Amino acid sequence: MDIAHRLRAALSPYWESSALVIFTEDCTGRPQKKAGAEAIISRVSIAELDAIRTTLAAEGNSGAARSGAAWSGEAVFGGESRPLLAVSSPSNALLVLSDPQPIHAPVAGPDPHWILHYLWTLAAERIREKVADAPPSYLIESRAASAERLRVTAELVDQHSTTLETLLAALRSPALADAAARTAATDAAAKALVGLRTVSDRTTDLVEEPVASAFQRLREDLRPLMSFSGIDVQFIEPPVNGRALPGEVAHAARAIVRGLVLAMVDQQGVRRIRTQWDCDGANLLVNVRDDGPGELSAASPAVARLVQRVEALNGSMGVDVMPGWGADVAVTLPLDPPARPAADVAGWNLGERELEVLQLLAAGQRNRGIAAKLHISENTVKFHLRNLYRKLGASSRTEAMALAHSNGLR
Structure with a gap:
């Protein structure tokens, strides 16, 4: 997602900055989204961003820190002390600009600080929506x-x-x-x-979430529905000491329950919905039941999309419909990823160095990073990549990465 580059471009008429970094724990795979000077963004660490967030929260009360508070000052960012501007969001995402300078229009125009908060609020909400509805x-x-x-x-x-x-x-x-x-x-x-x-x-902490707090976030997500629909949404708490959930499992489970609840609400005569989470040590067990007419269809587009989300995590969903008594949906989500298949690259006839380059490419390294790790020049990396593309039959870097992943290289 290139949201960092888009946000920086949208801010450019109002703010100058050497780098822009978004830090969001909703995206477990990519908690940092970066744009700007490569020498800075390539060195920004989670520890630095955590320290900046702590400083921002300390400037005001916790409620303010979660609803658009801002802080400016000197802090370590990309390995060096720099002037920074940090802004929080209601979703607890963090925006950091390094070497920030507001650009004021020669005539009366929008205040740069107002524009920053407005665009950042939109971006943070878009990130939250993208994760909630992730394919x-x-x-x-x-x-x-x-x-x-x-x-x-x-x-x-x-x-x-x-x-x-x-x-x-x-x-x-x-x-x-x-x-x-x-x-x-x-x-x-x-x-x-x-x-x-x-x-x-x-x-x-970034890749795991306690099951109790994950379930509490689900309750907060469904609170508006409970307040305005007149439907009694009941929550059966999971064990407090249950195994922590991988971040993507927690996000998916909340999205699946939200989708099931909305599908159940669309039926006539539903007055009560009960949702329950449990954990058997290896799986998150989700149960959602309504007291409606029993018309929920596993073949409906809304439910079919939820089945795809479940299957993406190697889970299973069962829909038990009882006409006149309601629907009972059981979801099982494994907490551990499936065993990774052994790499099968013998048919490509790669040399030792070519295989090392391909492994680093599959891990997401850029040419500079590959060169540094293998102690070779970037030109040598490009030479090996050209040979790799030819042997793999790939026409681009992305295609080569996809082929490597599909054959067990990560």
């Missing part, structure tokens, strides 16, 4: 991206934790004479270790 393909991609990020983070935590713990053990050794240096180094290493684990926990 099955987005859910599959989001799950894969979430799982990969969690795996990489876990590997980094293991690697650096071992290094830092070894360093601590050495520096605490009584064999070292310089006690002051040892104390200072110990404090620095301990701080780094805590920081690393904090980043790991934060990344996990």
